[in-house]
Amino acid sequence: MVVGEISQERDLVIIGGGPGGYNAAIRAAQLGLEVTLIETEDMGGVCLNKGCIPSKVWTHAAKKNAELVHLKELGIHTGNTSFDIKKLMAYKTKVTDQLRSGVEALCKANKIELIEGKASFLTEDRIGVENGHQFDVYVFKQAIIATGSTTKYPAELSGNSSRIFLSYEIFELPHLPEHLIIYGSDYISLEIASSYASFGSKVTILMREDEDFLFDKSINKELKRLLKRKKIQVKKQVVIQAVEETEKDIRITFADDKQTKQTVEGTHLVAIGEKKPNVNELGIGRLGMKQTDKGSIVINHRMQTSLPSIYAIGDVTEGPLLAVKAIKQGKAAVESIAGGNPEVDLTFLPVVAHTIPPIASVGLTEKEVHDHGLVARISQFPIGSNGYAMISNQRDGFIKVITDTRNDLILGVHMIGEGAVELSAVFVQLLEMAGKEEDVIFPNYAHPSMNEGLMEAVESLIGHAIHITPQKQ
Amino acid sequence: MVVGEISQERDLVIIGGGPGGYNAAIRAAQLGLEVTLIETEDMGGVCLNKGCIPSKVWTHAAKKNAELVHLKELGIHTGNTSFDIKKLMAYKTKVTDQLRSGVEALCKANKIELIEGKASFLTEDRIGVENGHQFDVYVFKQAIIATGSTTKYPAELSGNSSRIFLSYEIFELPHLPEHLIIYGSDYISLEIASSYASFGSKVTILMREDEDFLFDKSINKELKRLLKRKKIQVKKQVVIQAVEETEKDIRITFADDKQTKQTVEGTHLVAIGEKKPNVNELGIGRLGMKQTDKGSIVINHRMQTSLPSIYAIGDVTEGPLLAVKAIKQGKAAVESIAGGNPEVDLTFLPVVAHTIPPIASVGLTEKEVHDHGLVARISQFPIGSNGYAMISNQRDGFIKVITDTRNDLILGVHMIGEGAVELSAVFVQLLEMAGKEEDVIFPNYAHPSMNEGLMEAVESLIGHAIHITPQKQ
Structure with missing residues (x-):
């Protein structure tokens, strides 16, 4: 590792090119700020490359697949229909590639400096960026942390099996699972359940203890009725006791809502994991930046951390872990830096699920x-x-x-x-x-x-x- | 014809069971009024049975048909596809039957008296209803005219050909026209053009002199670009000079925007006609009810005609000839009769076209x-x-x-x-x-x-x- 001898000067440095980071960067450029955006992986972050966008490609295709029956009554005759998930995967890649190059082109057009590498703070106004053998140091006036979150396996499970997937990773499985077991009940669980059921997989949802779907109770009730009609089984109050893998499937043993021991055998399991803020490698601990017990960065209404020159937005902060929040906070942070007085109010945040x-x-x-x-x-x-x-x-x-x-x-x-x-x-x-x-x-x-x-x-x-x-x- | 000897007493009589009339009738029942609804044909009127609903069945099917190409890239293989307009016609009938029986059931549940027959006013508080040999007379406290409008052939055309259709009548043609010529430029024209083009017909639009599409100029421009891409020809400033029918097609000779003589040969022609208020058989002339030069009934802000006991709503009045207006006025008329002070404001009426x-x-x-x-x-x-x-x-x-x-x-x-x-x-x-x-x-x-x-x-x-x-x- 070669440590850069001179530290270079920058105005605003944004760490993370996900929706929060790139929206902040472009808005900052629109407001006349000089912007440097540091991303260690793909521009667009988890949302564009792995999460929001791919999952909506899935739910969109699932909706279209479910409509095939309706086409007949409209007089639109099709031959025998079949579904090829590899083609859908290729389409997903095409869409995410286009969106990602779009974001890159927008950054370029807005004269945003893009730096590839892993960033960590050295002081309140200096940041190091490591890329292979290169290590550069930048002095900044303001920085925004927009590094997002990483989904972790639930403690009771692990990914030590080719049959177990973590959240969106299921979209990488190059064939249709015969029987997909979903461990979770949030909107991601529902979108995965709804999609694979439409494509033809058998689907079982295992809902954790004390969980329900995340909507108004009458919506939850109607949702359950519709899931049942689609033969999607929902097991409630599940406490997993054992996960065994055989040659052909995976067997989950659990206590259910009647505390009876049950087993369910599926070909694949997708576990919806908890998201943890990506803060551990940022060096913010040694700067004394205030964090919650769970590691989230504490910010004020201006998105400012306890260190006034450093801001934080999106999944690294408290509150809902949604792109819409990151985008809103990202814009607000730079507007605040540019001297504005923006307000972020998440009271009326729409909660949606692209189910059928x-x-x-x-x-x-x-x-x-x-x-x-x-x-x-x-x-x-x-x-x-x-x-x-x-x-x-x-x-x-x-x-x-x-x-x-x-x-x-x-x-x-x-x-x-x-x-x-x-x-x-x-x-x-x-x-x-x-x-x-x-x-x-x-x-x-x-x-x-x-x-x-x-x-x-x-x-x-x-x-x-x-x-x-x-x-x- | 037997003239009823005793006139029967009624509170509120509504003439016409289209969207305006049935919405008024149900709202009146909700407000505690005794309601009698007189309809000579099908409940739901032109909108439900022939216009708004059937046309949206067409545009809906057209949209789905146009999406078939997209299904492939999503991995949904359909084999060879074909379109059977007879099945769509059957579906349309199913939908309109369901909607019509729904309206009938709602009227029944709201204890609305339904009378079949043709109504005409005898005096300001008496109305006669003719049904075959039966003629009944009713004395009313208030009446609402909601008889709608009838589309007329443009003067330069007539329906003396099995190849010429008037507006929505085209939906009765039991096969796909090979080349459909549309004479008109309103939203009906556009929906017919967009639908048949999607189903596979060749489509030509003839726009009358001094006409343009009915939206903001940049929308019109984009629309023309998209029509062109779909190979839908648009001829502007058309002045029809001759319509000839041969064994296999219909030939229109016209002067175009460059005043050059042109001909277009198609297999079928649909003429979008002007709508005229259905007022001639209501006997309102002899009552001295105020009408415009074009025959529309003049109403005040309470939907009251020049005869205070008689109200009028929807297409028989001035203004846009749209179901949404009739519905709004219908509700307002009965609210007004029930002692309320409703307001109808059409300033922000959405203008829509279900094109693709x-x-x-x-x-x-x-x-x-x-x-x-x-x-x-x-x-x-x-x-x-x-x-x-x-x-x-x-x-x-x-x-x-x-x-x-x-x-x-x-x-x-x-x-x-x-x-x-x-x-x-x-x-x-x-x-x-x-x-x-x-x-x-x-x-x-x-x-x-x-x-x-x-x-x-x-x-x-x-x-x-x-x-x-x-x-x-």
């Missing part, structure tokens, strides 16, 4: 409303009562709206049904802008469209949905 | 902004720069946002691109709630999603879109 049908949830759940002691009006509009849903024959699910009886304010919107993810922008807008029942009822919506379903969900709060029978409102 | 990709437009166009003398910021975010669009490989189009430089108020949002129709609810909300640039930039959107495209379109107004190169903002 998809789920989107914004604002308070029914339980949260009760926990807050609020008196609420609650309605559910069945997707099947919407005209456009009948046209597209995607009738599962409902839109649930919760409002405050005192002032008609919308407190939460929860949807399971076709189009939920894109419609979530409406839910977000309504909550951010303190929308009331009247704000949904008053406007005009395209007819026929699922938008009318949202309107009717709100009309139903006062028994005024046209397409629900009086008894059911 | 779809189009949705809300608020002021660029031209209207200039005509109003407003100084505006304008941006266009290319759909192809959005991550989700790359995943789904639906990259055509853009989102255009127009804001007022004085106060950052959003004046118009215009989108051509996948998901436009459902996203239009966001555009509507933003305009209705007087949203500003900051209101779109501040919230959190699901990642990846097309919602982020809208956010970036707004960010681009001030050069802050992350995924557009600096030169292009």
